[in-house]
Amino acid sequence: METVVQQTDYDALSCRMSAIAKGYLPSPSLQVDRCNYHQYKEFHMEYLRALKSVSMRIYSIVNRVVKTSFPVMNYGTYLRTVSIDVALNDYLTSLGKDKKVQVINLGCGSDLRMIPLLQNFPTLTYIDVDYDSSISVKSKVLWNSEALKNLLDLQRDESTGEVFAERYKLASSDLNRLEETMQRLHDLTEKDCTTIIITECLLCYMRQEESQKLIGSIVSYYQSGTWIAYDPIGGSEPNDRFGRVMQANLRESRNLEMPTLMIYNSKEKYASRFPTTDASVTDMWEIFSNRISADENKRLRSLQFLDEIEELKVMQKHYVLSTASWQK
Template sequence: MSPYRYRMDERHDKVIRSTDFDALSCRISAVLRQYLLDPYIQHIVQGLRTNLPRLPGHKFSANRTVKAITLPKLPIINRGTYIRTTAIDTIVESFAKNASGDAFQIISLGAGSDTRSFKILLEYGKKVVYHEFDFGETVLLKAATIKGTPELASLVGCAPSTEDTLPTELHTDNYHLSALDLRTIKNVNFAEAFPYIDLTLPTLILSECVLCYMKPEQVDEVLAAFLKSLRCGAVLIYEPMGTPDDGFSRVMADNLSQRGIKLPTFFRFPDLWTRLAYLELMGLHSVQLSNMAYVFRHWVAGPELVRLNRLELLDEVEEIDLLNEHYVLALAQFGETSWQNELQFQVFSQPNTAV
């Protein structure tokens, strides 16, 4: 690889890592506006204040970065963050309850600053093993934040500590935070590359705006590696989607491109049925898909909808629907899994009936 190409790739990876700060900023705004309840996000912010200046290349920009992520967002962003977060939480809870008291496993790809692991560990304790994977720099920050925060350290099962050097990973009986570049997963010995993953446990794999940053063949390789190695479970994918002949899709792609963000699979699946066929081709079954506009209309109702409508004056109702129509929530099962969730989806395949 030429030095120029290497620098370009490094620059692109840095932009992708920065999208975690974007997502964190959206969650902070939604929490401050009372869309979401998240008692752990304050620790993530404090961890950034403490540890970001310790990372090479961030010493002088850290304060500016932290200040930027705490700025309030527009109502359309807060509403979108709410439905994204609560929809994924709902599915995770459904999967956990379906375990019926047995042990289960969650694998979060590109977990970043997400706090979902802390809530699940608090609720399910020793019944769950929670794995989080991300770029090395992101893992450094999160591991240092957890170890430097007694409440978070207690939840994951490690001793709180502050160290002169940032921890590269963090592993306990029920929580594993590991550095991983998913693009390198091709042809690895899965058991050797992922020694902390239990191949026999029912497993929920989460990809929340992660696979969309990878080339199509790399996405195929990631899914194939997990599906052929794990016994049973489900895959949950949340990401943007578009069609080449749709003006809004082109605007989304152009806006992201101006920030240096490429979405190689953005136009890969022009509709939900195309994505369903792809997931089935990869060996998944009981596939369920919806765009997020449908999810909001069918999953949020009654007192909760009344509460949301009182939080902020919302003028961009049609714009919110249009934006949500360009994000997909896909849930699919693999192996001998018979998880009969009662959630409404737009498009779905027949449940697996194999014995």
């Protein structure tokens, strides 16, 4: 199961690198200006370069997709990435730059958001959590790149090989093992510190019981925070076949399940995952239609010709961004 789910991170990295190569990312208005994400393309390209020296197999998987991705997929990656980045930045900005805060990225994979966030928010700490195999690859890639090592001010414990920085930690844990996960978080984080949880296409791959126990335990443990989640939903309309088709394709191509895709299959049901009344859920098509400016839309259209508008609409109505906050 671990290996199969890990493959989804290679997919995400491939899509992100494709969107960067084609110019979708970074968005000048949303990521560079609004979120102050500078050198975005450069540190992603550096990660890919260092990945080649760590695992030619993973590098080849990523590089192949970069060369063959379609516009509809690049649009989807763009929406996924900028929506999370803006939500993160806006929440952190609302707290103020002097506010002590910790970000915990559960199922982090190869995500590199920690680089601009640590640069932009001097009182922020960042913890990446994933399977041991994923953390091992990421640690090696970051350590093997002088540029990334310097950006993060990384150190290495020679006795354990663990890579870390004063405000950045990598933690290996199987998130389906709740006791193990909570112990790691207890060791690495502060219970009373304002906490942001990121889960990006994570909850959908967990069984309902495990995912809800994880959510409940984390919300109960930390005094205050916000959970930012991105996931697919199956669709609740009687004639909506999106979820069933997605499940069938994943089973056939990957032997992979999304256990809760059809349980939390609407925005309202997805919001109910979180034990707080302060939960909002927006689908990606709403973000594309209502929150992307005319100038940004024009920029996107100039990158690649997109004639699959209806396909894009159907897909993006089935991916959601949720923010749920709590305060004790």
